[in-house]
Amino acid sequence: MLNFKSISYITLLTIIAIAVCSISKNCSWLLILLPIFLWLFITIIGSFSMRANFFLKSFTSKKLIESKKIAITFDDGPHPELTYTILDILDRYNTKATFFCIGNKVEQHPEILKEIAKRGHCIGNHSYSHSVNISFSSKSKWLEEIHKTDAILKKIIGKAPLYFRPPFGVTTPNLANALKETRHTVIGWNNRSFDTVIKNKNLVLKRIINQISIGDIILFHDTQPNTPYILEHLLLHLKQHKIEAITINDLLNEN
Numbered sequence: 001m002l003n004f005k006s007i008s009y010i011t012l013l014t015i016i017a018i019a020v021c022s023i024s025k026n027c028s029w030l031l032i033l034l035p036i037f038l039w040l041f042i043t044i045i046g047s048f049s050m051r052a053n054f055f056l057k058s059f060t061s062k063k064l065i066e067s068k069k070i071a072i073t074f075d076d077g078p079h080p081e082l083t084y085t086i087l088d089i090l091d092r093y094n095t096k097a098t099f100f101c102i103g104n105k106v107e108q109h110p111e112i113l114k115e116i117a118k119r120g121h122c123i124g125n126h127s128y129s130h131s132v133n134i135s136f137s138s139k140s141k142w143l144e145e146i147h148k149t150d151a152i153l154k155k156i157i158g159k160a161p162l163y164f165r166p167p168f169g170v171t172t173p174n175l176a177n178a179l180k181e182t183r184h185t186v187i188g189w190n191n192r193s194f195d196t197v198i199k200n201k202n203l204v205l206k207r208i209i210n211q212i213s214i215g216d217i218i219l220f221h222d223t224q225p226n227t228p229y230i231l232e233h234l235l236l237h238l239k240q241h242k243i244e245a246i247t248i249n250d251l252l253n254e255n
């Protein structure tokens, strides 16, 4: 599989070959721009695709042989109203999910985090600030974001999370280096609801159901007003098809 290291290595070799050619056979030096632009293009694509495992290894789904299970995840909370509504829906369908929480929101609503944990759901780290430019952070800034959120979560629920989900699903070499130190397991998704983008809730539901397969990790946001409706109808669909939704922790240990 091509990753950042192999692409950089191939690019470097290509540049050396072009340099040698331009000295010995009068190739144009301008040809060097070609591998550089290609490297830049692939690196940008790679940083936006967690499934490519370009900078770091992440789990975006699980191949299951024996069981009909998937994992539902919620990002960007806790939210003062919607998270409770979502917790109640999950309870009604006797379903456990995973919540990737933002540190500064947890500081504002520690009681919601306690409730998520009390109801048996899995909790992951989704950075402290989730700022729009967080993907450009240095390694030390990433460490600060991750450690700060771990400490807040640990203070409230008694244990630091094992899992981290990068904001916006964007990965970079600095984040990869930070995660090597913090040793979190990185969780992505392979079934994105687009609940933050598509405002037609039935369309969102249809998209998820059409592409659902066993072992999926589905991405929702417990900050979107349409999410409770979509979740309830998805859980109904799963029940009809005898598919169980479990936490990320359980999915990783499932066969």
Ligand SMILES: [Zn+2]
Binding pocket: 075, 076, 126, 130, 166, 167, 168
């Ligand atoms: Zn997010």
